Amino acid sequence: MKAYQLKVQIKNSHPPIWRRVIVPSGITFQYLSEILNVTMGWIGYHLHSFEFFHSGISVEMKSDELNFFDDMDNKSLDEQETVIDTFLEKENTFTYIYDFGDFWEHKVAVEKVLYDYEYSYAQVLKYKGETPYEDCGGIYGYYEMQDILSNPKHPQYKQTKEWVEEQIIQKYDLESINEVLSELKGMNFDATLKEILTEYSKPELVEIAKIHHLSGYSKYKKSDLVEFLIKELLSKEVMCRYFRFLNEDEIQFLEGDERTRKVFLQDTRYVYLLEGGYAGVYADWEDSVFCLPEEVKAAYRENCTEEWKKELREEERFLMYFNVAAELYGNCPVENVVELYKRDTGIEKDEFSVLAFLKDVPKNKKCFVLQGNQIVLSLYKEKNEYNRLLREQQGEDFYIPSQEEIECLGKKGYLPFGKNMEQLKAFFIKEGKEEKEDAELLCRTIQFIIRIGGTMEEILDMLENAFLEYDKVMEDNRLRGKLFFKIENVWKETNTVVMRGNAEKSETSAQTANDKIILFPGKKY
Structure with missing residues (x-):
């Protein structure tokens, strides 16, 4: 599987304290923080954040207790909902800050992108230096304590030694660390249906139950409602009924080998699976990443014959x-x-x-x-x-x-082009210097405007925004006349809603009684 090899080094540590670790792709920053804390030897009970210097973006932990997001600007993201992949592939270094009091700064370098990593969990390859004490005042406080402990005659030696002995300090053990990492579970894209549903609030789970026309769910507390929904969503009756309205992309997602699909934030192709409670979604830079649990895929293979x-x-x-x-x-x-x-x-x-x-x-x-x-x-x-x-x-x-x-x-969103529409398309290609695909899109849009009862003014508004040579054509009397003439002819052959699907045979709304073009005020010709 895909993974990233990272070198994590505590800033200003001399000699350097660092760890080389491989982390799986497709995980959230929340999971990455857990991995880094275990990797470095931190207990993990302090606040933390990730800073990407070049992009000016920070990824923060969500803290209701501290109302942490109140002071965030637009470039701060929630670690629970943000995946690491795009960030680690766009920037080869970033900063991980642990404990805002001691302020342990870690420089994290992305050394390699691996495509054949054999594990689904993180593993430390190599390390140097022991883990500093927690709550010691940061890297400089740590070194000050080390100096004190190296001199039994120091006036603070006894006090410092007693404090250190009270701390939870273990010698860094690579084998034990990797064992912990192999058992560490985070909300990544291998999430189960239970993990996905648990992320919802109880009212949101109730809405999912309503979508599936389920009954008897009001008596459950949240944890029991999650179990109830898992059983129902994976049942043949509920799944086959709901999946009747999947689109082609969703079916390919269910039938393919991949567990995740990345799309633009505005892309809604997999929203139906999400609304039904069958998929999870996480933000990744300017994209959304949808993940499909293996048990959903397995139930689909069994139920949907x-x-x-x-x-x-x-x-x-x-x-x-x-x-x-x-x-x-x-x-x-x-x-x-x-x-x-x-x-x-x-x-x-x-x-x-x-x-x-x-x-x-x-x-x-x-x-x-x-x-x-x-x-x-x-x-x-x-x-x-x-x-x-x-x-x-x-x-x-x-x-x-x-x-x-x-x-x-039904399948393409427009009616077959007639002779006049083909001539209009040729005009856009020849006189407007449009590519064939762009010319066809202009023609389909014009057809739609006419079909639903639009006006010539609405067509001109659209062309002004979408037709690259609009100003040139409208300033040339010959070209403008050709454009209007061709649109008139298209109008006559276009099936319209107001004619119950029939084509216009009378004057179009682009004509006067004398068969002349109405020019709209305020337009640039």
Whole structure:
């Protein structure tokens, strides 16, 4: 496994007092502090912190008793929630401070990154110097005591000798230290489900129980509630029901060999596993690291059979039809979607089971809300917006999309490009110097704005921020005219919510009665 070889030396120690130790990757700074205390021979009952000089970041221990975070600035992180990896790979030295009274400063050098370390725990390779006394006044107080003890005639010899004899002092024993390190357990990314759930407060555990529609949990104290949840979460009934709405990334995480996945802080791909109590998460620099306990992976392999996975794929496809219908129509009877699904799959669904299924779908997996037997695009869930949409749609028939259109909108988020959209994309590439992928993204965004009933002004606002050559195009009469003409043509072929999924055949909101472009005030042309 991956690990880091560190050399830890007490600052201003002469001769140097140091330890060379290997620590596993993927652990929190809280666990690293425990490792360093054992490695150095400290008892570990004092406060501590980590300082990264080059980045100006400190990693602090959380202390409710001292309200430790009250004076923290924005560059202080919580050691319980911060992993070591990115820090140790970005900076090759940092400082570990132990005991803010004696102020033992340790210079920690990252000597190597190892990729074939055979243990899951830390081990000391080599050391030099005995561990100083705790509470002796720091490194200079330690040396002063050493000087006194070396001179029996010193006036403070007897007092100092008595004090030292009362301390817990043991000769540094490499074998014993490594034995302690091998048994040391910290909250790292080999955390068990019990360790993850124990990190939650009781109210948070109750919320997890509610998510899974469990009952009988109110009688438990926290420790018993943790045990109750472990049993329920790993059961086939609860796991298979909740895992119906996993996304593809979460399934790959469960089926892969790795126990951790690092993503940007804003990335929500694994949040569903987290909300269900199945995964843990820790901050790592500007990233989040999700960890999946081995017993969750094992239960998934046992409970979620190939037959279950087949049913899961069918349910994903079924849900896709509802998301597509909501995006295409704005609002639509449930029975219409069921008919579309039957047309393409031959599978019949009864309304009662369909409504029960839709109510179970998590909010982040659908773009609609249920209102009676209607699905309504979330953008229109407010009463005023919904009523306005109904008035605009009056007299329009529902557009019947092809299977290709459903697949494209459901899986890619946009409808297949028509001839006019392809011409607009070519304009962005040729005249706007956009890469093909960027030009396609601009076109998809324009399609979305038109589809949900947006205006030309909203399209221009988007282009002003996203189109690199916007100013150049708008200042050139010929290019500006070409851009507007192509957008008009796209507008006519785009399926819109206000037309119940049909394409506009009348004037667009970008045109006047004389078929001229409306130029919006305040825009730079």
